[in-house]
Amino acid sequence: MTTFALLLTSAGFASQGPGSALQFARAVLQLGHSIDHIFLYQDAVLLASNQIDLPADEPDISAELAEFCQRQQIPLLFCVTAAEKRGLMSETVPARNGYIGAGLAEFALRQSNVDKLVQF
Amino acid sequence: MQNILLIQRHAPFNSSHGREALDLLLAMAAVEHQVSVLFSADAVYQLLPTQEQAAFRLKAYPRSFKLFALYDIDQVYVCQASLLQRNIQPSQLSINAQLVDAAQIQQLISQQHQVICS
Amino acid sequence: MAELNYLQVDGKQLALDKHGYLSDLQLWDQQVALAFAARENIELSEAHWEVVHFVRQFYLEFNTSPAIRVLVKAMAQQLGADKGNSKYLFLLFPQGPAKQATRIAGLPKPAKCL
DSSP, rough: OEEEEEOOOSSSSTTTTHHHHHHHHHHHHHHOOEEEEEEOGGGGGGGGGGTTTOOOTSSSSSHHHHHHHHHHEEEEEEEHHHHHHHOOOOSOOOOOTOOOOHHHHHHHHHHGOOSSSEEE | OOEEEEEEEOOEEEEEEHHHHHHHHHHHTTTOOEEEEEEOOOGGGGGGGGSGGGGGGOOOOGGGGGGTTTTTEEEEEEEEEHHTTTTGGGGOOOOEEEEEEEHHHHHHHHSSSEEEEE | GGGSEEETTTTTEEETTTOOSSOOOOOOHHHHHHHHHTTTOOOOOHHHHHHHHHHHHHHHHHHSOOOOOHHHHHHHHHOOTTSSSSHEEEOTTTTTTHHHHHTTTTTOOOOOTT
16 A cells, blocks of 8 residues: 655646546545645645636536545645735635645655655 | 655746745755755756846746755756757856766656655 | 834834835845834844844845744854854744844745745
């Protein structure tokens, strides 16, 4: 059994990255491996916005990812600094439900528990 | 403690990739991982001296590369082929970096627990 | 936080960012440092000034405000271990040396986790 972590750096709506990450994460669990955490950095922090508004016939990867992580009890972390720099959240504007603010230091520390880090 | 390699691939001032990757590298080094960094493709432009370039409207983060010594980051590599393709001489680089060819890069990657791309 | 948006120095109003740091680091001088220090309830001794000048020099060289860890290390290298340790720095700047010293030195807020 392998312990994975996923690092997302590509934007949600604007790229395929997060969708691929979600499919990969499901496959990892199906094959009996585990995921220590998923960390959003660079443009991937856009997934943590609670202002995402999509028509019903377009996949909401941000919501699917949050729902998947909640069900599987996988910490879904985003870099607060990267999010603040993009104007995504503040003291009065929270992140989307299911997304947990963290720092690069936490991501760095968590790498000690991880066998493989996969980046999307 | 993990061996972690960061591969910088982006030109310095047309996106925030290089800057945010640098922050990530420093965070990794700050918690005592054994980190190394490879400047490859257009990221070799990050190593040219850029003291003042206010017109770019992005922070002059390459000046912070001098922090590497303070963070005990001594494995700094630059892709030789990328320099050649862009006609950049090693003597033009603003920091000390070890030139590596394809075989050495392969070996470098094989020594890592984790590889992160900017 | 409205009252934190400006710093009064010699009858002039200097703009601050929303975290209470000087907006334009070029406008810094000793009077600005004294005004910041007064607001932080710190009386600047020679030891304080040494740290303030050190972090300012650090910024000018590396183009970034030092986080505490790297500030300690840089000071240890240049000024010796008796000054380059977090206990010494916390005695001078009890609310957090990286935060307070960079603010008094007119620099931007240091990054959280570096």
